[in-house]
Amino acid sequence: MRARLLFTATLLAGTTLIAGCDKVSKSFANASEESVKETAYPERVYWGDTHLHTANSVDAFGFGNRLGPEEALRFARGEEVTSSTGVKAKLAHPLDFLVITDHAEGMGSTMALYNAPRIMINDPTVLRWYDMMHKGPDDSVKAMGEILEARAKGTLPPMFRDPKASAERTHNVWNSYLDTVERYNEPGKFTAFMGFEYTLMQGGNNLHRNVIFRDGKDKVAQIDPLDPTNELTPDKLWDYMDSYQAKTGGKVLAIPHNSNVSNGLMFMMTDGGGKQMTAAWAKRRADHEPVVEVTQIKGDSEAHPFLSPNDEFAAYGKAGWDIGNLMLTEKKKPSMFAGEYVREALKRGLLLEQKLGVNPYKFGMVGSTDSHTSLSTGDENNFFGKHSGVEPSPRRAMLPQSLGSGPARFGWQYLAGGYAGVWAKANTRASIWDAIARREVYGTTGPRMVVRFFGGWDFKGDDLKGDWVKAGYSRGVPMGGNLAQGKNGAPSFIVSALKDPDGANLDRVQIVKGWVDKGGTLHEKIFNVSWSDMDKRKQAGGKLPAVGDTVDMATATYKNSIGAPTLATVWTDPEFDHSVRAFYYVRVLEIPTPSWPAYDAVRYHIKLGPDVIAKAQERAYSSPIWYTPAG
Amino acid sequence: MNWRQRAAALLREPLVQFLGAGLLVYVLLSGRAPDLGERRIVVNEAVVGRLAARWSDNYRRPPNPAELDGLINDYVRDQIYYREALRLGLDKDDEVVMRRMRNKMIALATSEAEAATPGDSQLQALIDKDPARYAPETKLTFNQIYLGQDSPEQRLAASRVLGKLQAGEDDRNLGQPIPVPASFSKDPASDVGSVFGDEFVGGLRRAPIGIWSGPIVSGFGLHLVRVTERTSSATPKLVDVRQAVENDWRADARRRAEGDGYKRILSGYDVVIEQPK
Numbered sequence A: 001m002r003a004r005l006l007f008t009a010t011l012l013a014g015t016t017l018i019a020g021c022d023k024v025s026k027s028f029a030n031a032s033e034e035s036v037k038e039t040a041y042p043e044r045v046y047w048g049d050t051h052l053h054t055a056n057s058v059d060a061f062g063f064g065n066r067l068g069p070e071e072a073l074r075f076a077r078g079e080e081v082t083s084s085t086g087v088k089a090k091l092a093h094p095l096d097f098l099v100i101t102d103h104a105e106g107m108g109s110t111m112a113l114y115n116a117p118r119i120m121i122n123d124p125t126v127l128r129w130y131d132m133m134h135k136g137p138d139d140s141v142k143a144m145g146e147i148l149e150a151r152a153k154g155t156l157p158p159m160f161r162d163p164k165a166s167a168e169r170t171h172n173v174w175n176s177y178l179d180t181v182e183r184y185n186e187p188g189k190f191t192a193f194m195g196f197e198y199t200l201m202q203g204g205n206n207l208h209r210n211v212i213f214r215d216g217k218d219k220v221a222q223i224d225p226l227d228p229t230n231e232l233t234p235d236k237l238w239d240y241m242d243s244y245q246a247k248t249g250g251k252v253l254a255i256p257h258n259s260n261v262s263n264g265l266m267f268m269m270t271d272g273g274g275k276q277m278t279a280a281w282a283k284r285r286a287d288h289e290p291v292v293e294v295t296q297i298k299g300d301s302e303a304h305p306f307l308s309p310n311d312e313f314a315a316y317g318k319a320g321w322d323i324g325n326l327m328l329t330e331k332k333k334p335s336m337f338a339g340e341y342v343r344e345a346l347k348r349g350l351l352l353e354q355k356l357g358v359n360p361y362k363f364g365m366v367g368s369t370d371s372h373t374s375l376s377t378g379d380e381n382n383f384f385g386k387h388s389g390v391e392p393s394p395r396r397a398m399l400p401q402s403l404g405s406g407p408a409r410f411g412w413q414y415l416a417g418g419y420a421g422v423w424a425k426a427n428t429r430a431s432i433w434d435a436i437a438r439r440e441v442y443g444t445t446g447p448r449m450v451v452r453f454f455g456g457w458d459f460k461g462d463d464l465k466g467d468w469v470k471a472g473y474s475r476g477v478p479m480g481g482n483l484a485q486g487k488n489g490a491p492s493f494i495v496s497a498l499k500d501p502d503g504a505n506l507d508r509v510q511i512v513k514g515w516v517d518k519g520g521t522l523h524e525k526i527f528n529v530s531w532s533d534m535d536k537r538k539q540a541g542g543k544l545p546a547v548g549d550t551v552d553m554a555t556a557t558y559k560n561s562i563g564a565p566t567l568a569t570v571w572t573d574p575e576f577d578h579s580v581r582a583f584y585y586v587r588v589l590e591i592p593t594p595s596w597p598a599y600d601a602v603r604y605h606i607k608l609g610p611d612v613i614a615k616a617q618e619r620a621y622s623s624p625i626w627y628t629p630a631g
Numbered sequence B: 001m002n003w004r005q006r007a008a009a010l011l012r013e014p015l016v017q018f019l020g021a022g023l024l025v026y027v028l029l030s031g032r033a034p035d036l037g038e039r040r041i042v043v044n045e046a047v048v049g050r051l052a053a054r055w056s057d058n059y060r061r062p063p064n065p066a067e068l069d070g071l072i073n074d075y076v077r078d079q080i081y082y083r084e085a086l087r088l089g090l091d092k093d094d095e096v097v098m099r100r101m102r103n104k105m106i107a108l109a110t111s112e113a114e115a116a117t118p119g120d121s122q123l124q125a126l127i128d129k130d131p132a133r134y135a136p137e138t139k140l141t142f143n144q145i146y147l148g149q150d151s152p153e154q155r156l157a158a159s160r161v162l163g164k165l166q167a168g169e170d171d172r173n174l175g176q177p178i179p180v181p182a183s184f185s186k187d188p189a190s191d192v193g194s195v196f197g198d199e200f201v202g203g204l205r206r207a208p209i210g211i212w213s214g215p216i217v218s219g220f221g222l223h224l225v226r227v228t229e230r231t232s233s234a235t236p237k238l239v240d241v242r243q244a245v246e247n248d249w250r251a252d253a254r255r256r257a258e259g260d261g262y263k264r265i266l267s268g269y270d271v272v273i274e275q276p277k
Helices: A002-019 A058-062 A069-076 A109-115 A124-135 A137-153 A163-184 A235-248 A279-288 A334-339 A342-356 A429-437 A461-465 A468-475 A596-604 B003-012 B014-028 B045-059 B065-087 B095-110 B120-129 B152-166 B189-196 B198-206 B238-266
Strands: A044-052 A097-100 A191-193 A195-198 A209-213 A252-256 A291-296 A364-367 A419-424 A441-444 A450-456 A476-478 A482-484 A492-498 A506-516 A522-531 A566-572 A582-590 A619-622 A625-628 B139-146 B183-188 B212-217 B222-230
Touching (some): A044 A191, A044 A209, A044 A291, A044 A429, A058 A109, A058 A137, A069 A097, A069 B238, A109 A124, A109 A163, A124 A137, A124 B095, A163 A191, A163 B238, A191 A429, A209 A235, A209 A429, A235 A252, A235 A279, A252 A429, A291 A342, A291 A441, A342 A522, A342 A582, A364 A619, A419 A429, A450 A468, A450 A582, A450 A625, A461 A468, A461 A492, A461 A566, A468 A476, A468 A492, A476 A482, A492 A506, A492 A522, A492 A582, A506 A566, A522 A566, B045 B065, B095 B238, B120 B238, B139 B198, B152 B212, B183 B189, B189 B198, B198 B212, B198 B222
Parallel strands (some): A044 A097, A252 A291, A291 A364, A364 A441
Antiparallel strands (some): A044 A419, A364 A419, A419 A441, A441 A619, A450 A476, A492 A566, A506 A522, A506 A582, A582 A619, A582 A625, B139 B183, B139 B222
């Protein structure tokens, strides 16, 4: 395709092009990673997005995105950027890091097709898509829908499937992307990671992974991103990661996402191919995939009311997403839920560990956006949509918005979220990547709540009066860590949550415990451990009175007259059994706030349908701390 | 073969020359019918070669004779329709054609912009244009204690606590717990803003140096603060901010080239916008 593009340029430019200069400066003036000092333990949380698409992604471009990695990085760093639809966009506060994860498959191909001279296209179907893309944004979105559907059905025209041309184009787009990332990576100030999305599918079932490198261009440019076409399980990806590490001495990890639309395949009790899981397979999975993305624009994957009927907050981000797989080619059956929600997967992991000696699902949690607009927008009042076809506009909230055919999902069912909080010792690739690898991370649905979580054997309420962070690290383990059996009593946990300085007060802090008993039965229980107005809101039967609701839908506003800015406690498990495997993670809930459709309704004077959910209690999910009995 | 050699090779292609000439005719003589001499369509070896190569490119095999005939027929058909359409002026007032041509002109004007490397003087000029953008951020050194959510009662309490602090009482025994550090040392204002909210940074900028003052408001409520150091922004030096300036220069290169290109063409036109009578 490069030759073809060049052909156009030559056609136009004649000899003037020859005078061009292809020398690119390779000197990077930013401070080196090594010059940035790590603190003794993580002192602050770093905010980022591990999942963002630019115009280099096949679908993003087709949906109208015209912003490349450069604009994406500038936006994440806090610059004002003009969106593809011409709207000025800026974050209230910059992010600390970003991973641009364009689809490896067909990287840059839609852009190349769009820019190709029309006479170079023979295939009538491709020609039709080409013309639709050039006709305008609406037709372009339609064309993209057809391309994605053809892909899912395996009926893409030959020119899309040509592996040689595709590999060459991917190589060029990849290297240009790596150059841009390198120019915007500023150790100590802003970390730009290199990565891509491995868009693995089984039919329309989502098995997608984001691949994140710890290294710079010197290592990462030694390989090209891996194309998942023709694969059904993640094994080839893990081979690829192993070979990258062996070849370069670098490090790489993968983060699965949208288990909620995998139709039960993301966290199976078997291996990826449906065969009995072996200890070796379980270990491979855990080694390569230390973290999952628990919440993002396409719904929330923490828990489902079907699996957790006693969890009154499990319904968040399920509407529209629990009706079928990603492409809506297969409807959801209740039997599938257990294989696609994170809390259940954590429980399954305990059971598998009991059988195999290895826990394949011992993962931490992050949130990220999966925006296809090049704009990492996780805030409800500043949401630029899933893709450029649904950037701010009066009709987007009520628009049917499905990939492929089948029952429809609607605009309002997409969530504005999320972000990843990382407890790293410095803002560098090495420090942030290492923190992700050791699972010292948490996910939020957008608000930047500060959440700390330590587990140990001797924490007492009085610890909160002193330097409890230091105590947490010296006498216990942080989120993502392991507790081995202690000498005395039950484990205790230091939990602390602080509201987003620009956001809503907190309703409550919960600890979610999961365990497997000796008979192999899985259990879960949610403990309310700290909440606002504790003297007035008395717990009964494990349930708290609701925090209240200050949302005014007419103006899309709320008041922080309820809830608390910060909640903290030391909690000891009252039902601890030292003989059973367990995990504990924290869930923090904000007071109710308007969701993005509510802001749209006020901004554009539109009426939302009666079924639209336009307010929610946003939340944070910490990575778990695991307890493993001795012996 | 690098891209220049490839470009040079392509330029020697008859089809390229032919189409290039055609385009030139189109651009220069836009609106005028092609000469009778152009009513001759030659399908020579080069054209057929290119058609066949393109087929092979798409289908990974050469076309069979029937397919090649089809390709040639289609080529001739394209040429005839294209020329007749130009003759009839069908390209005029067609938004798709206009947008395509405009995009090609922009691609032409900007093709070199991205590869260029800026010199020191160009970068220095960018800094001089907006020194504040590149100046090192204000760094803040301060202590803070938290007094709970903003309310009239808490403000009263704050003034009592402030009195105690000014009388020399230990700040570690005062205030309410909050999981943010009590002291910050040389932290950039934007980082402080991310922790406390921007309103708080505004308060720190106005606070007197060296003494306890407040309350000032953050996203969490009321704070008393003692600012001990507030660096003022120095003049940015190119050597310190080179990457940032170069990034800006590059990000802007395309837009600049497009604007310059348009200005050049525009200067050859008389644009008359008539006012409604």
